[in-house]
Each structure stands twice: as structure tokens, then as C-alpha cells.
Amino acid sequence: MKKVGEGEESHAERFIIMNRTWALFKAHPYISNVLGYTTLFASADVIQQSVLGGSTAEGSTGINWGQTARVATVGFCFHANFNYHWLRWLERMLPGGGVKAVTGKVVVDQLVAAPLTISAFYIGLSLLEKKEDPLEDWRQKFWTSYKVSVPEGDRVLAIRNRVFPSQSDYRDFTTSFIARPELFLFPFRSESKMGVDIRHNKDRKVHRKEPKSQDIYLRLLVKLYRFLARRSNASFNKVVLRRLFMSRTNRPPISISRLIRKMKMAGRENRTAVVVGTVTDDVRIQDIPKLKICALRVTDGARRRILKAGGTVMTFDQLALASPKGQGTVLLSGPRKGREVYRHFGKAPGTPHSHTKPYIRSKGRNVFLIAIGFPLRRSKLLLLRLQALPAPSHSFHSEPLSRREGGQHERAMRREDVQLELSVEPTEQRS
Structure with missing residues (x-):
């Protein structure tokens, strides 16, 4: 147990040291770039x-550390400083991480910086x-290195030169590998930036990916048809x-009446009607033809009448065995807006051309007028007196009136209505 505890403590200490070292590198990007390029x-x-x-140039069989020191000196003096400032300028001129921005950065980098760094390395x-x-090495090897580096990129080029090092001496590999090493030094090439506040108030996805019901049989059907939808190309x-x-x-x-009407259409003979829902009976239908249906639920009356007529009632697991891709089936569904609640949706009741059903307790004249906001400023006694009064002398014309006659008729009706209103006394207020 003691050894296990000591191992955990040493692992935690190494992790803390790595985090502190990484934070130190990120806090000083310029020094990190210089040391990174040199290494x-x-x-x-x-x-x-x-x-x-x-070293191929000197014909030695071991590692020439003097040559390594010269290569590191070139990287320390030129490439580290140039790439640090170049990448900062490139990020400032072409900000963003989209496809267009990254493509623009790569094109500008390969056309401007790559020839300059390769030339600086050889010279x-x-x-x-x-x-x-x-300029002797530069004239001999610049064009070959540049042609290979442009289409393949830095990382692919490094792998290729390592697998096929026989193209030229060590400078070809070194130049190909380190001409554009900024991809390997991504954390140190610029300071960290602040994040972007993203709106999350409209992130809610309204389409379902699973049913809300916890019915185990329904969830077994979901598992079955999820497999069929994934492994077959049938819609x-x-x-x-989805249903x-x-x-x-x-x-x-x-x-059943709608089901019979839909299955009588041309080309639907001897097909299976598939309903992801309930099939109900309709007592208005006397004669039921032979039907073959598949539904989540069939009422007792509908099942009895279908089976009596020689039809077949299937479940969805039986349908999956008989027709895994839906061959010979017709997908049907009930009226989505057939519920009574949809009659109350639409234009306000009482407005012109409105057929919306009002939320009232009765369809009588007075209750309906109150429901649509008709200004009844009198009491029930006023309504009783209005009903007791004789009908107005004017009557509706059966023949169409001209514009002038229509105006006169309308004014006469208004006068009689005013006289009728004045003849009725308001109710006395309760003491």
C-alpha cells in the first residue's frame, strides 16, 4: 500500500511540473519560439x-556535431525571429479559422515565406x-525543395524525405522538415485570445430522437425500426x-371508413395498410371489404369486424418479418387537425369571414353577442322590453336597391332604431 501511495504522489508531482512548464512556455511566446526552432x-x-x-558533405561516418551547431545557428538567427513575426502579421491580415481564411494563409505562406526561408537556410x-x-547549394537544391514542399505541405514532406532520403544530402531533408515548422509550434506562435460569447437561448432542438413514452413494447419497436432504418436504404x-x-x-x-376509402384508390389492391396509431370502428359502415392492416392499436370493434370480413390484423414486429423494406404497403395516418380544439384556432370569432368556433357555454343569441364583445349596456329588463315591442315598420327588400335608395333605406332604419332606443326607459338603479 505504501508503494502505491508513493507512485501516486510521484505521478501527481510530474503532472504539476508539466503544467507549470507548459504555462511558462505559453506566458513567453517569443522565447518559446526561439528555443523551439533552435531545438x-x-x-x-x-x-x-x-x-x-x-554527414554526406564531409564524408564522415558518425554524427558531425559541428554541422548540427551550424544548422541550429541558422534556425536561431533567422528562422525563429522571421517566422514569429511573419505568422503574427499573417494572422492579423487574414484572421479567422474558416476554410477561406486558412486557404489564404497557406497560399500566401507558400508564395512568400517558403521561398525566403529555404533560400536563407541554404545561403x-x-x-x-x-x-x-x-549560392552554389541554393542554385542546385532550391527549386527541387520548393516544388516538393508546395503541393504536399510540411508534415507530409517530412515523412516522405525520411522514408526516401536518397534524393540528396542532409540539407534536402533538413530544409524540407524545418523550412515551415510553424505547424509544430502552434501554441507558441501568438498570444491567447479571449473567447466569444455564444447565444444559447435558441439552441433547443424540437425534433424528437426517441419517444417520451416509457412503454417497453413501444421502445422495442423503436429499437427494431432504428436498426432497419440504419441498415436498409428504404425510406x-x-x-x-419518426412516427x-x-x-x-x-x-x-x-x-375504418377512411381506411376503406383510402385503400380503394387505384394501385392499392392487395396491399397492407400501415398505420402508426389507432384504428377505430365506424358504425355507419355496414359492409367492410377484406382488409390487411398493421397498426399500433386496433379497437375491439374494429378488430372483430375486420377479422369477420376475412381480413388480417398485424403488429409491427410481424410486418418487419413479412416486409422489412415496406414492400407492398401503404402508409396512412389519421387527420392531424381533426381534433375539436382546432376549431377554435384562427380568426377571432364574430369578425368578418371568420368561421372560428368561440369558447362559449351556449350558442344562443345573447350569449354569443356577449362572447364576441357586443356592447349591451342595458339590463335583462331592457331585453325583455325589446322583445315585447312590435317589429319595426321597415322590411328587407327582396329586390336590389340602387345606391341612392339604399342610402335612404339605411338612414330610415337608423332613425327607427334611435326612436326605439329612446322609447325604452333605463332600469332604475338599486338603492
């Missing part, structure tokens, strides 16, 4: 010499080696699965 250049040269068995090494012609299973998720209000019942 990367030196490591690439050591790997190249190990693969080739020594810098030639100057440190004190060659008579510092029938996807539709059935199994729906609420009861979105799975309205369908009557």
Missing part, C-alpha cells in the same frame, strides 16, 4: 545524419561553412421510426 533544427539535422550514417549554411560560392423504415417518436396528438386515430 527543432538541431534535432532534424541529428536525425538526418543518423539515417544517412554521417546561411554556405556562409557558415565559408564556401567560395555561397419506409425511416418514416415509421413512433411522435406524441399522441400527432398520431391521431383513423376510422
Whole structure:
């Protein structure tokens, strides 16, 4: 037990040290870039010499540490500083991480920075080696390195040069591997930025991915048709699965009369009617033809009449065995807006061209007028007196009136209505 505790403590200490080191590198991006580039250049040269068995330029069989020091010096003096400021400028000119922004950064980097860094590497090494012609290696190897680096990218190029190191000497591999190493130094190339506040108030997804019901039989059907929808290319299973998720209000019942009417259409003979819902009886139908249906639920009366007529009633697991892709079936559903509540939706009751049903307790004249907001300013006694008064002298014309006659008729009706209202005394207020 003691050894296990000591191992856990040492692991925690190593984790804390790694976190502190990483935080230190992130706090000083410039120093991290300089050290990272220098280490990367030196490591690439050591790997190249190990693969080739020594420095090809000097014909040695071991690792030439002087050559490694010169490569690290080039990386420390030029590439580290140039790439740090270049990438910051590129991020400022082309901000963002989308496809267009990243493509623009890659194109500009390959057209401007890649030729410059490759040239600086070859010329810098030639100057440190004190060659008579510092441009000799650059003329021989620049174009080959640049052609390979543009289409393949930095990481793919590094792998290719390591697998096929026979293209040229160590400088080809070193240049290909470290000409654009900023992809490996992503955390250090710029300071961290603040996050973006994202609105989450409209993130709610309203479509269902599973049923709300906890019925085990319904969930077994969901599991079955989820498998069929995933493993088959038939849209029938996807539709059935989506309807199994729906609420009861979105799975309205369908009557036998509607079922018979739909199955009498052309091309639907000897097909199975599939209803993801309930099939109900209709006593208005006397003769029922031979039907073959599949439904979640069939009422007792409907089942008795269908079976008596020689029909068949199937469940969805039986349908999955008989027709796994929905061959020879017709998907039907009940009227989605057949519920009584939909009669109250729409234009306000009492307004012109409105057929909306009002929420009232009766359909009588007085109750309906009160429900639609008709201004009845009198009491019940006033209504009784109005009913006791004789009818107005005017009557409705059976023949159409002209504009002038119609106006005169309307004014006469208004005068009689005013006289009728004045003849009725208001009710006395209660003391």
C-alpha cells in the first residue's frame, strides 16, 4: 500500500511540473519560439545524419556535431525571429479559422515565406561553412525543395524525405522538415485570445430522437425500426421510426371508413395498410371489404369486424418479418387537425369571414353577442322590453336597391332604431 501511495504522489508531482512548464512556455511566446526552432533544427539535422550514417558533405561516418551547431545557428538567427513575426502579421491580415481564411494563409505562406526561408537556410549554411560560392547549394537544391514542399505541405514532406532520403544530402531533408515548422509550434506562435460569447437561448432542438413514452413494447419497436432504418436504404423504415417518436396528438386515430376509402384508390389492391396509431370502428359502415392492416392499436370493434370480413390484423414486429423494406404497403395516418380544439384556432370569432368556433357555454343569441364583445349596456329588463315591442315598420327588400335608395333605406332604419332606443326607459338603479 505504501508503494502505491508513493507512485501516486510521484505521478501527481510530474503532472504539476508539466503544467507549470507548459504555462511558462505559453506566458513567453517569443522565447518559446526561439528555443523551439533552435531545438527543432538541431534535432532534424541529428536525425538526418543518423539515417544517412554521417554527414554526406564531409564524408564522415558518425554524427558531425559541428554541422548540427551550424544548422541550429541558422534556425536561431533567422528562422525563429522571421517566422514569429511573419505568422503574427499573417494572422492579423487574414484572421479567422474558416476554410477561406486558412486557404489564404497557406497560399500566401507558400508564395512568400517558403521561398525566403529555404533560400536563407541554404545561403546561411554556405556562409557558415565559408564556401567560395555561397549560392552554389541554393542554385542546385532550391527549386527541387520548393516544388516538393508546395503541393504536399510540411508534415507530409517530412515523412516522405525520411522514408526516401536518397534524393540528396542532409540539407534536402533538413530544409524540407524545418523550412515551415510553424505547424509544430502552434501554441507558441501568438498570444491567447479571449473567447466569444455564444447565444444559447435558441439552441433547443424540437425534433424528437426517441419517444417520451416509457412503454417497453413501444421502445422495442423503436429499437427494431432504428436498426432497419440504419441498415436498409428504404425510406419506409425511416418514416415509421419518426412516427413512433411522435406524441399522441400527432398520431391521431383513423376510422375504418377512411381506411376503406383510402385503400380503394387505384394501385392499392392487395396491399397492407400501415398505420402508426389507432384504428377505430365506424358504425355507419355496414359492409367492410377484406382488409390487411398493421397498426399500433386496433379497437375491439374494429378488430372483430375486420377479422369477420376475412381480413388480417398485424403488429409491427410481424410486418418487419413479412416486409422489412415496406414492400407492398401503404402508409396512412389519421387527420392531424381533426381534433375539436382546432376549431377554435384562427380568426377571432364574430369578425368578418371568420368561421372560428368561440369558447362559449351556449350558442344562443345573447350569449354569443356577449362572447364576441357586443356592447349591451342595458339590463335583462331592457331585453325583455325589446322583445315585447312590435317589429319595426321597415322590411328587407327582396329586390336590389340602387345606391341612392339604399342610402335612404339605411338612414330610415337608423332613425327607427334611435326612436326605439329612446322609447325604452333605463332600469332604475338599486338603492
